[in-house]
Amino acid sequence: SQQGEEDPQALSIQEGENATMNCSYKTSINNLQWYRQNSGRGLVHLILIRSNEREKHSGRLRVTLDTSKKSSSLLITASRAADTASYFCATEHNTDKLIFGTGTRLQVFP
Amino acid sequence: GAGVSQSPSNKVTEKGKDVELRCDPISGHTALYWYRQSLGQGLEFLIYFQGNSAPDKSGLPSDRFSAERTGGSVSTLTIQRTQQEDSAVYLCASSLDGFTGPSSGNTIYFGEGSWLTVV
Numbered sequence: 001s002q003q004g005e006e007d008p009q010a011l012s013i014q015e016g017e018n019a020t021m022n023c024s025y026k027t028s029i030n031n032l033q034w035y036r037q038n039s040g041r042g043l044v045h046l047i048l049i050r051s052n053e054r055e056k057h058s059g060r061l062r063v064t065l066d067t068s069k070k071s072s073s074l075l076i077t078a079s080r081a082a083d084t085a086s087y088f089c090a091t092e093h094n095t096d097k098l099i100f101g102t103g104t105r106l107q108v109f110p
Numbered sequence: 111g112a113g114v115s116q117s118p119s120n121k122v123t124e125k126g127k128d129v130e131l132r133c134d135p136i137s138g139h140t141a142l143y144w145y146r147q148s149l150g151q152g153l154e155f156l157i158y159f160q161g162n163s164a165p166d167k168s169g170l171p172s173d174r175f176s177a178e179r180t181g182g183s184v185s186t187l188t189i190q191r192t193q194q195e196d197s198a199v200y201l202c203a204s205s206l207d208g209f210t211g212p213s214s215g216n217t218i219y220f221g222e223g224s225w226l227t228v229v
């Protein structure tokens with residue numbers, strides 16, 4: 001299976017702390033995307049990083065990509081209670097479909 | 111509509127019955143995807159339509175599952191002779207174009223999903 005794996009599976013932090021989630025994948029990619037899901041409903045795109053990029057920022061989000069290790073990390077700085085959600089990485093391969101990881105459930109306590 | 115629309119939002123069906131789930135993608139989007147998500151799990155790819163190309167059905171778990179996309183727009187996912195293990199959220203997504211390599215990276219937009227419960 002090409003499905004990526006994320007760790008930790010679950011993460012609980014206090015508001016204001018940083019949250020780091022990691023994603024590993026198995027085969028070479030064209031790009032990697034991170035998505036957020038609230039309460040098991042539809043996913044919302046957060047950020048995309050291409051295979052030739054190493055780091056990308058968007059607001060409080062910072063994504064890194066290490067293609068030699070086939071891994072990526074998502075950092076949410078200064079977390080808020082509203083950041084509570086599940087976060088998924090998704091990899092685009094040459095097979096023309098987006099493969100999602102297993103997800104990290106983030107709980108941010110006020 | 112402004113987003114991807116799915117119906118029904120929730121469906122409870124008896125084991126052995128057939129169900130149809132509908133997806134109306136964003137207007138103009140040529141690519142359409144179906145994913146399945148069991149409770150607390152990641153997304154499992156089911157099928158992918160891109161324009162007039164033959165669909166990628168490699169993720170369909172059994173021959174009880176089928177999907178079609180009429181006129182390059184609305185898609186229907188059909189599950190025949192439902193089983194309890196089919197209970198999940200079925201998520202549809204669309205994107206402006208399919209994935210065409212390193213210069214692509216189209217964002218895909220998800221619907222709110224159809225919750226299927228087989229009792």
